[in-house]
Structures are given as structure tokens and as C-alpha cells.
Amino acid sequence: MGDLKAARTRREFFVTAAGAAAFAVAPGAVQAEPADVAAAIEKAFGGKKAVEGKIKLDLPSIAENGLVVPLNFEVESPMTEGDYVKTVRLYAEGNPQPTLADYHFTPMSPKAAAQIRIRLAKTQNIVAVAETSKGEVYTTKKEVKVTIGGCGG
Amino acid sequence: MTTPTPRVRMPATAKAGEVVEVKTLISHEMESGNRKDKDGKAIPRKIIKQFVAKFEGKEILKADWHPAISANPYQAFWVKVPASGTFTFEWTDDDGAVYKAEQKVTVG
Numbered sequence: 001m002g003d004l005k006a007a008r009t010r011r012e013f014f015v016t017a018a019g020a021a022a023f024a025v026a027p028g029a030v031q032a033e034p035a036d037v038a039a040a041i042e043k044a045f046g047g048k049k050a051v052e053g054k055i056k057l058d059l060p061s062i063a064e065n066g067l068v069v070p071l072n073f074e075v076e077s078p079m080t081e082g083d084y085v086k087t088v089r090l091y092a093e094g095n096p097q098p099t100l101a102d103y104h105f106t107p108m109s110p111k112a113a114a115q116i117r118i119r120l121a122k123t124q125n126i127v128a129v130a131e132t133s134k135g136e137v138y139t140t141k142k143e144v145k146v147t148i149g150g151c152g153g
Numbered sequence: 154m155t156t157p158t159p160r161v162r163m164p165a166t167a168k169a170g171e172v173v174e175v176k177t178l179i180s181h182e183m184e185s186g187n188r189k190d191k192d193g194k195a196i197p198r199k200i201i202k203q204f205v206a207k208f209e210g211k212e213i214l215k216a217d218w219h220p221a222i223s224a225n226p227y228q229a230f231w232v233k234v235p236a237s238g239t240f241t242f243e244w245t246d247d248d249g250a251v252y253k254a255e256q257k258v259t260v261g
Contacts, residue, residue, distance in 0.1 A: 115229035
């Protein structure tokens with residue numbers, strides 16, 4: 001008996017979770033595609049070639065709640081007048097709008113780093129692109145699996 | 154909607170040149186513009202679109218936020234304390250309202 005009850009509860013849970021997921025990706029919602037992100041990066045960085053590396057991007061591998069996903073980044077840089085990270089742009093390949101946030105640092109910033117919380121609609125890649133004052137462009141990406149989407153339907 | 158209340162947590166004293174972490178939080182719904190109300194009408198976007206941190210009027214960092222930033226935006230980052238002075242923090246809303254907070258830091 002106890003098992004039966006447990007099984008039902010589990011089934012109910014899955015039904016509820018599936019319903020919530022369906023709601024999050026309701027038809028009509030326009031989702032960004034990787035090509036949109038590539039085009040946005042191309043536009044923002046003027047076609048400069050991005051090199052993999054230098055950016056540490058921390059996100060959970062699995063996010064149970066897409067409404068609040070912690071994101072932490074840090075770009076390796078001396079952060080001096082002559083050599084600092086000017087801009088860091090963050091993108092989400094599977095959100096209705098691919099842009100997450102853009103950070104503009106100055107030599108007054110001791111670290112090109114920040115911690116924020118973001119919304120993710122579904123399982124997708126997060127892309128970070130950084131540009132230094134010398135014009136070097138670095139990029140990195142990380143996949144986040146999202147159990148329940150957080151962008152509304 | 155209630156008036157957004159900013160909160161800032163950082164040390165009030167530091168050594169000259171010390172690098173300290175600043176943690177900020179502001180209460181705000183961050184309405185993404187993607188949601189619909191129960192009648193199927195789109196709920197208009199209303200988010201905080203920009204955050205700026207300054208020391209004695211000089212910009213340290215500026216962030217442009219898009220609708221993917223979670224409600225009640227949390228923002229942590231690092232600053233250097235060159236001397237005694239005031240750090241100011243400003244959040245700009247889509248409707249133009251600016252919410253401000255400041256923190257005096259003493260070097261001693």
C-alpha cells in the first residue's frame with residue numbers, strides 16, 4: 001500500500017513538472033537560436049575573432065528552477081590603465097531574447113568579475129565574450145540543463 | 154508595485170588599496186515583457202535596465218541588464234578602496250526612475 005501511494009505521488013509530480021515545462025515553452029514564444037547569438041556577437045564586437053579561454057564562467061550544470069540561476073564570471077586580466085577588460089557580454093542561446101547582460105569595466109575595477117542571477121527558458125548554452133582595452137576578444141561557453149523553464153509562456 | 158528598495162553590503166572600513174567584495178540587491182519584479190496575463194494579453198516590459206557603481210563620482214563598473222535578469226536582481230562585484238570616500242550605486246528603471254544607495258568607507 002505504502003509503495004502504491006508513493007508511486008502515485010511520484011507520477012503526480014512528473015505530470016505537474018511536464019505541465020510546467022509545456023507552459024514555459026508555450027507556442028508562439030520566439031526562441032533565440034545559436035545563429036542569433038553568433039549574429040549578435042558579430043554585431044557587438046565588429047567581427048573581431050574571438051579566442052577560446054581567459055574567461056571563467058561558473059553556472060550550475062543542472063538548474064532545477066530556470067527563474068533563478070546563479071551566474072559567476074571572471075576574466076583573467078591585470079586590470080591596469082594599459083591593459084584591462086573593457087566589456088563582457090553574456091548571451092543565452094535558448095532564451096526568447098538572447099542577450100543577458102553587458103558589463104563595462106574600467107581600470108578602477110580591480111577584477112573583471114561579477115555574480116548575478118538569471119532566467120533561463122530551457123536547457124541551453126550560455127556564452128560569454130570579453131574584449132580587452134587592447135582589442136583582444138575572448139570567449140567561452142557552458143551548457144546548463146534546465147528542469148523548469150523561467151521565462152513565462 | 155512597491156518602490157524598489159536597494160540594499161548594499163560591503164565593509165565600512167578597509168586598508169588603503171584593499172580589494173573588497175560588494176554585494177547588492179534591489180527589490181524589483183523585472184517584468185520581462187514575455188509573459189501574458191490570464192486574458193492572454195502581453196504584460197508590458199518593466200525592468201531595471203542599468204546598474205552603475207562609482208567611487209567619488211568616478212565610474213568603476215556599469216552593467217546593462219536585459220529581461221533575462223531574475224526578479225529582485227542580485228549583483229556582486231569587486232572594488233578597490235584607494236582612500237577614504239563614498240561609493241555610490243545607481244539602478245535605472247525602464248520608466249526613468251533612478252534608485253540610489255551609497256556607502257562611506259574609511260581607510261584607517
